[in-house]
Amino acid sequence: MSETGKPISRIDGHLKVTGKAMYSAEFNQPNMAYAFPVRATIAKGRITSLDDTAIKKEPGVISVVSYKNALKLKPLDMPAQAKAGAAFLGENLPPLQDNTVHYPGQFIAVVVAESYEQARAAAYKLKVHYAAEKAATDLKTELPNSKKPTKLMGEEAQVNGGKTATPLATSAHRVDNTYSTPVEHHHPMEPHATVAVWEGTDKLTLYDATQGVGLTGAIAAYFLGLPQENVRVIAPFVGGGFGSKGLWLHTLLVAMAAKAAGRPVKLALTRQMMQTNVGHRAATIQRVALGTDTAGTLKAIRHHTDTYNNLTEFFEPSGKQSLVLYKAPVREVTYNVAKLNRGTPTFMRAPGETPGTFALECAMDEMAYQLKMDPVAFRIANHTTQDPMKGHDFSSEFLVDCYRIGAEKFGWSARSMEPRQKRNGNYLVGYGMATATYPGGRSAASVKVSMTAKGDVTVMTASIDIGTGTYTVLAQTAADALGVPVNRIQVKIGDSSLPAAPLAGGSQTTASIHPAAMEACALLRKELATLAIADSSSKLHGRKPDEIGYADGKLVLIGDDKKTDSYADIMSRARRVEVEACATTLPVSGAGLTVPSALCTPREIPAEQNSDSKHYAFHSFGAQFAEVWVDEDLGTIRVERFTSVQDVGRIMNEKTARSQIIGGVIFGIGAALMEATEYDKRWGSPVVRTLADYHVPVNLDVPPIDVHFIGKADPHISPIGARGIGEIGITGVAAAIANAVFNATGKRVRDLPLTPDKLV
Structure with a gap:
């Protein structure tokens, strides 16, 4: 490519x-x-x-x-x-x-x-x-009336309830603390x-x-x-959009x-x-307990979340990453959900993992400090290459590489184990890190590709570009699949009359639509090859389809690059002004990765074909590293620099991918340091009403952000090997910053946002 x-x-x-x-x-x-x-x-x-x-x-x-x-x-x-x-x-x-x-x-x-x-x-x-x-207006007040939901997005909501009590009680080392995150709003x-x-x-x-x-x-x-x-x-x-x-x-x-x-x-x-009317991330109160043996091997993970909802079955799934990360013989993830008379909570960038990694990764840092182990070394010692709940291998996983590359690029070796050891004038300097993770999703999708006799190509699908770069990356995929320049490709998306594509959410767009684009281009090339083979004036006349390749706007006889036939010439001799093909691809394994026909509407996936999902777990991983400066007198926190290393499969466009991670990190800085929607407990209405009082990071709040990708294709998620990248960038960011604040000051702050009043 x-x-x-x-x-x-x-x-x-x-x-x-x-x-x-x-x-x-x-x-x-x-x-x-x-x-x-x-x-x-x-x-x-x-x-x-x-x-x-x-x-x-x-x-x-x-x-x-x-x-x-x-x-x-x-x-x-x-x-x-x-x-x-x-x-x-x-x-x-x-x-x-x-x-x-x-x-x-x-x-x-x-x-x-x-x-x-x-x-x-x-x-x-x-x-x-x-x-x-x-009205019910306050989470803590309503928790006695909360319920334990049985399902969470089709999965069991209450996992191993009560089963960690004994292993935690018998662990040589334990941490057991409560972390809270506030209401946050998307505000695109x-x-x-x-x-x-x-x-x-x-x-x-x-x-x-x-x-x-x-x-x-x-x-x-x-x-x-x-x-x-x-x-x-x-x-x-x-x-x-960010989910809203x-x-x-x-x-x-x-x-x-x-x-x-x-x-x-x-x-x-x-x-x-x-x-009030288009959703928000609900507040959470999370209690995380970890237990290890004397060597620092995890024996149990317990993650409980109190949260709320209204007019929906959805609630903030803050325990998701605690079912995926680290090797522990038993883990317990549970929820209590109250009902509040607030606008309905919904999905917000990395739902669950964003507040959940804050709690879990802060607890991991606390355990590492208790053990007097380096936080990176502690995570590597408890690393798992399998989904702990399903027992499946991850489809592609390079998290340890993320830790090591991140530590090297960031300069982690200069960190002191004990807090308050680094200073720059009146600022206390601290280093912190955390793990990032998000599922690798893929849905059925359809794409139509047409080519004119002049060589202009149009790619059409009902997908959406919410700022992620879909227009550009889709053009790159088609350019490679047809052997034509990117500037000859027009992309049409964002119209429901076009071939169907999934919601641009759940970090699934790239993994879903690009296999369909590749298949549509392959079908188009097949149509052109059929015309050339049947044409006695073509240098490819009489050849077999599998003998024909393509490059530079031409079909080429494999092994003899002098025998070619341009797309334009093939179409001209056939008196065709346009050739088009449409394909639907499904997230199934092997030969079933695509539908080898002109089918152009998603259909149900035969369960027996979806064998890769039965043998592999699809997740992306990363490592986040932060340096913070904390004013000793005022308690103000500045993120001075940040390093993010991500394992998200093949990188389709390094510039747009980097932009997504930078955006996610900035989103995480906001969650860590300033974002919170406050409510009037008397009337239940938000008192934070605009971007003047709902604070988000501005230029002076954002440090240099150093982004690196592992870049190795996932061989099981799709033929292109790319997983989604829109959400993983925010996960672990708040924890890395909070852990850095502890390293700087010696004070643990377990409640977001990390405002000066919580330090001074």
């Missing part, structure tokens, strides 16, 4: 820096109206009256939609939704279907007007009265926005900021009672408003609404 792996700059970069890249809110329509939602001001209860008489007379108001007059949607029915591909919701609450309030900020009505300003002004004048009920730069356009009564187009056009379309079709082919979702560019985009039902709100208004309608959520 000549193009794959190269640090090619983003092919969509020029559109973005010149402002020509179109985001959902920019698809303005003729005769378009504007919607603004009305939100509940109580945390729990019922609406007793909603008087819209006065605001209907406000300037520009077209309609007011509430539970009193809203279009009736299909009710929640999980089996039917699953069959329709619409079961994956942010919250189980179709909008405006009754007068019940479940959390402050819940959408209870929507005003449609000629302008955004008119809709917003009128919305604030809507008269609403409530019968408020006692681009707010959620949707434009809804009806064509007649049964065809709908949504321009939506979504991580999955197919999923958003399926959800809209199901609840609106439309055939899926009648709903088209378009999202060519998405300004970040694509699962929320404000898209239905816009469609309902457009139906009521009889014209296209735009809704753009405010930053305040993004605090």
Whole structure:
């Protein structure tokens, strides 16, 4: 592969820096109206009256939609939704279907007007009265009422409950501490926005900021009672998501408003609404216990999480990595989940592993210090090459290499075991490290590739680029699979009318769509070879397909590079202006890695074919190293430099991959040092409302970040050997920083964020 792996700059970069890249809110329509939602001001209860008489007379108001007059949607029915591909919701609450309030900020009505300003002004004048009920607003207060869920994303939620008590009690060395993480919000730069356009009564187009056009379309079709082919979702560019985009039902709100208004309608959520209506990472209280023998060999790992949810079965799965990392004879992972009247928690970049690695990796550092072992050496001594729960080998695993390379690149050998040994003026200097991990996922996907007689290639799939570089890397894959330059390839994505692809989440996009692109290109080459073989004017006439290779826009006889036939010549003689092929690939093993036909819609995977998943566990791994400077008087913490080494399979584009890890590390710095959403315990509403008071890292907070990749292909996940990279970069970052703070100061801070008040 000549193009794959190269640090090619983003092919969509020029559109973005010149402002020509179109985001959902920019698809303005003729005769378009504007919607603004009305939100509940109580945390729990019922609406007793909603008087819209006065605001209907406000300037520009077209309609007011509430539970009193809203279009009736299909009710929640999980089996039917699953069959329709619409079961994956942010919250189980179709909008405006009754007068019940479940959390402050819940959408209870929507005003449609000629302008955004008119809709917003009128919305604030809507008269609403409530019968408020006692709300659950605080996690610690509600824990006595919590429940132990039995399932977590289809897996057992309570693993080996109580089974670590004896091995922990008999361990020569033990740590057993509680760690907490706060509510965090995604806050992508681009707010959620949707434009809804009806064509007649049964065809709908949504321009939506979504991580999955197919999923958003399926959800809209199901609840609106439309055939899926009648709903088209378009999202060519998405300004970040981090798990927050694509699962929320404000898209239905816009469609309902457009139906009521009889014209296209735009809704753009405010930053305040993004605090309440599109999910967040729930707070966690985690208790982690480790036990070792006198030599430092782990005997038991126990990881318990208290957290909450609302209007969904999802909860923050903070024990996930504790089922994967390290060799221990017994491990216990359990959860208690309370119900709070808050906006519904959801997936946020590396759900589970982000807060979970903070707790586990801080506990590992505490144990290493108790043992007087180097933290890297302690991890290597307890390293496992198998999934501890399944007993399967990892499909590809180079974590020990990550530790060793990271330690060398970072200069770990200069670290002192005892805290408070390094100083720079008034700053205490500390080194810390942690392990990173995230599952390697892959789903079925379809890609169509077409080539014109002029040699221009178009690659088409309903995938999404949420800032990860999908446009660019997909072009690189096609360039190699066809032997044509990247600049002759156009990539079309972000449209549900294109061949189906999975949600851009769970770090699965690259591993899913690129095998399909390779197979589609192979089918296209096969079509061209068939034309050449049958053509007496071709130098390849009469040859067998397996004798023919390709390079530089030509088919080539293997072993005789003088016998060639260009794609353009083949198509010209055959009087073809275009050749195209479409392929679907499935995450199964061996020959089943692809569907060897022009099939172009994902289908169910035959269980008996999925043998690699029965023999291997798919995970990515990494090592994070941080140097911090802590002001001894003020307690302020600066991350001075950071090294991240990642084992994520083949690197498809070193520049975009590095960018993803840098972004993840910055995300982790925010989680470690500043990010937290505070709530008013009286009313249940967030008091952190904007990016002015929800602090995220800015340029001066970000140090030099040194990124390295192992770069070895995973031979089992797909023919390209790449695993996802979008989420692993954040995992372990907060723990590495917290461990460095201990090394600097001698003080353990087990509650995020690591603010000065917790040190001074």
